Amino acid sequence: MSENILEVKNLRAYYDILKGQVKAVDNVTFNLKNGEILGLAGESGCGKSTLASTFISRKKPLKYISGEVDLVGNKIMKMSEKEFKKLRLRTISLIPQYALDAFSPTKKIKTYIADLAGQHGIKTNKKFFDKVKERLDLVNLDESVLNRYSIELSGGMKQRVIMVISTILDPEFLIADEITSALDVSSQRFVATMLANLRDLGIIKSAIFITHDLSILYQIADRIMIMYAGNFAEIGPTDEIVANPRHPYTRALIDSLPKVGIQYKDKRLSGIEGTPPHLLDIEEGCRFRQRCPYAINKCEENPEREQVAEGHYVSCWRWKELGSDLSGQK
Amino acid sequence: MAKNKDVIMSVKNLSKVFKSGILNPEYTVAAKDISFDIEKGKIISLIGESGSGKTTVGKLILKLIEVSEGEIIYKGKNISKINDKEETQQYYRRVQGIFQDPFATFNPLYRVDRVFDLIFDSFDLGFEDKDQAIRDALYDVNLNPDRTLGKFPHQLSGGQLQRLLIARALLMDVDILIADELISMLDASTRIGVLNLLVESCKKHGMAVIFITHDLNLGYYISDKSLIMYKGRLVERGDTKKIYENATHPYTQMLFEAVPEIGERWDPDEEFLPEQIVNDVQKFYKENAGKGFVEIEEDHSVLFSDK
Ligand SMILES: Nc1ncnc2c1ncn2[C@@H]1O[C@H](COP(=O)(O)OP(=O)(O)OP(=O)(O)O)[C@@H](O)[C@H]1O
Ligand SMILES: Nc1ncnc2c1ncn2[C@@H]1O[C@H](COP(=O)(O)OP(=O)(O)O)[C@@H](O)[C@H]1O
Ligand code: SF4
Ligand SMILES: [Mg+2]
Ligand SMILES: [Mg+2]
Numbered sequence: 118m119s120e121n122i123l124e125v126k127n128l129r130a131y132y133d134i135l136k137g138q139v140k141a142v143d144n145v146t147f148n149l150k151n152g153e154i155l156g157l158a159g160e161s162g163c164g165k166s167t168l169a170s171t172f173i174s175r176k177k178p179l180k181y182i183s184g185e186v187d188l189v190g191n192k193i194m195k196m197s198e199k200e201f202k203k204l205r206l207r208t209i210s211l212i213p214q215y216a217l218d219a220f221s222p223t224k225k226i227k228t229y230i231a232d233l234a235g236q237h238g239i240k241t242n243k244k245f246f247d248k249v250k251e252r253l254d255l256v257n258l259d260e261s262v263l264n265r266y267s268i269e270l271s272g273g274m275k276q277r278v279i280m281v282i283s284t285i286l287d288p289e290f291l292i293a294d295e296i297t298s299a300l301d302v303s304s305q306r307f308v309a310t311m312l313a314n315l316r317d318l319g320i321i322k323s324a325i326f327i328t329h330d331l332s333i334l335y336q337i338a339d340r341i342m343i344m345y346a347g348n349f350a351e352i353g354p355t356d357e358i359v360a361n362p363r364h365p366y367t368r369a370l371i372d373s374l375p376k377v378g379i380q381y382k383d384k385r386l387s388g389i390e391g392t393p394p395h396l397l398d399i400e401e402g403c404r405f406r407q408r409c410p411y412a413i414n415k416c417e418e419n420p421e422r423e424q425v426a427e428g429h430y431v432s433c434w435r436w437k438e439l440g441s442d443l444s445g446q447k
Numbered sequence: 448m449a450k451n452k453d454v455i456m457s458v459k460n461l462s463k464v465f466k467s468g469i470l471n472p473e474y475t476v477a478a479k480d481i482s483f484d485i486e487k488g489k490i491i492s493l494i495g496e497s498g499s500g501k502t503t504v505g506k507l508i509l510k511l512i513e514v515s516e517g518e519i520i521y522k523g524k525n526i527s528k529i530n531d532k533e534e535t536q537q538y539y540r541r542v543q544g545i546f547q548d549p550f551a552t553f554n555p556l557y558r559v560d561r562v563f564d565l566i567f568d569s570f571d572l573g574f575e576d577k578d579q580a581i582r583d584a585l586y587d588v589n590l591n592p593d594r595t596l597g598k599f600p601h602q603l604s605g606g607q608l609q610r611l612l613i614a615r616a617l618l619m620d621v622d623i624l625i626a627d628e629l630i631s632m633l634d635a636s637t638r639i640g641v642l643n644l645l646v647e648s649c650k651k652h653g654m655a656v657i658f659i660t661h662d663l664n665l666g667y668y669i670s671d672k673s674l675i676m677y678k679g680r681l682v683e684r685g686d687t688k689k690i691y692e693n694a695t696h697p698y699t700q701m702l703f704e705a706v707p708e709i710g711e712r713w714d715p716d717e718e719f720l721p722e723q724i725v726n727d728v729q730k731f732y733k734e735n736a737g738k739g740f741v742e743i744e745e746d747h748s749v750l751f752s753d754k
Binding site: 273301302304306309369371373380390 | 688715
């Protein structure tokens, strides 16, 4: 395989809890192309972080149910823990949501980095730290941060340290989960741009950038994938998704975003009534149907994933007939 | 500054210095020399990065912390001088806050109705039919009373809990509502509903809102006036549109440049470093030394130098 770094087919992963099964990733299919930054967006609880964990660390109660994941030739769902460990940081690397909170205030940044590298069996010799310094420079951090404690660094600076370590072995595939969410706008811009730079410099090949904030994805993502309540909703080139969304949920999500230049007095934006369904033992059917203005009886069945155009897919029974109804600025 | 009869509160040269440690006390200037007016029925957004002093200003107005310098005048009276129980009660009858995390406001062991019981216990709100008043207020915020009352907090969503708190403010008929990161926990699709509701309530009931946020897009959407804070200072103040069209303080300019928007991409050729802003601001203050806080056009003022 050359064109795709990652191929995900009908992936299902549920949380097996006492009360039943939380179907947090349910029938998700997509490819990540070589060189691509794929943005993953959707409301809180729609399964973004679960999808990331499914690739990397399925800890109880999260359980892989079915489907295939091919990461540069490795069938990672079928691999043993031991085999998979060899891929970590080298082929696949994850920046988890809340990674910022994981810094210990009593440790120097240098110690933090050394510990982490140790866990992955990397020798923390001079050569290693030379490379760390080189990369710190890349993210505009002075090497003196190594001797500082995490409380002395701002959130944005810590996030940059995390990015440096996560990519130190030039992984082919990076998953960045909400890396901008806790940051001020200035750091958001820097960190998001950095992700694209890492790709441009060839340090990483491809990335999935997870965030609930579509406006940041618009800035750097080549394609955007939208999830809703554990299901795949739509994927497509960024400009297509924004200008010609095919899924009613994508449309509604875009319409609900305020932006500078639009005031309530002049133009009242609309949200989506209601909240997403609970994923515990959820039954068949399009999961958006309780909130969807276009729902029909057919929507009681699971919508199929269909191709709209090259690289653009949608799961909605009515995408063809709704067509231009959903296009353009609302 | 607005000099009209609609002004219901005036914040004048307000400062707050926190002291921590006893032997070697450290001082944090969380807010310094902040002045603005609050007008009836208007929404003011208070925008700034984390640690810039937004919550501090909110807490000072709510009398949750003591003023270090300056004054807050409400109905002709400096609120720091309000000490006796009855007067304090009267003040809270009209000035209320809703904070960041709605779940923290609700005791998980009690049904959500308790937030209403508490205000009826503390204040004489003058309703003949208390239950009907609560139901009306819930309808006002698009909540179905039958599906809301009697529930425990975990049975409602964050957005519903925040609506409930807005309903409470409406019921109390407050003059001023301080909303600190009110909707930051909510998803895009639900938060716009809460925002719209807030504006509509404001206009309908003549309630003024201080909308504290770090999100420029939201602040712009909702407010008539804006206050931009940077490192404890009020750096730009005035009509929201004017600030946008004619952003003058380097921090405000940076905010508008960095804010991500759909339909407009960041300039890829521009080198953007968060650290740069500190220098830019210092340079700006130096170039304009001695100028201070200046009104550059009607209802638009800028901090040109910090001394
Ligand atoms: N009780 C306190 N004791 C000491 N310092 C404090 C206290 N409360 C706030 N500060 C400091 O005052 C400054 C302003 O804090 P404040 O909470 O007002 O910021 P903010 O603008 O609301 O930030 P955020 O966006 O993170 O909520 C910060 O430097 C903070 O650390
Ligand atoms: N450890 C867990 N046990 C049970 N359910 C969980 C657990 N972690 C997450 N979930 C549920 O899985 C769904 C998806 O969660 P998550 O992947 O964290 O969403 P997102 O990252 O999109 O906000 C939610 O319904 C959430 O409540
Ligand atoms: S499948 Fe039906 S309910 Fe689901 S998004 Fe399409 S029209 Fe709406
Ligand atoms: Mg998440
Ligand atoms: Mg705050």
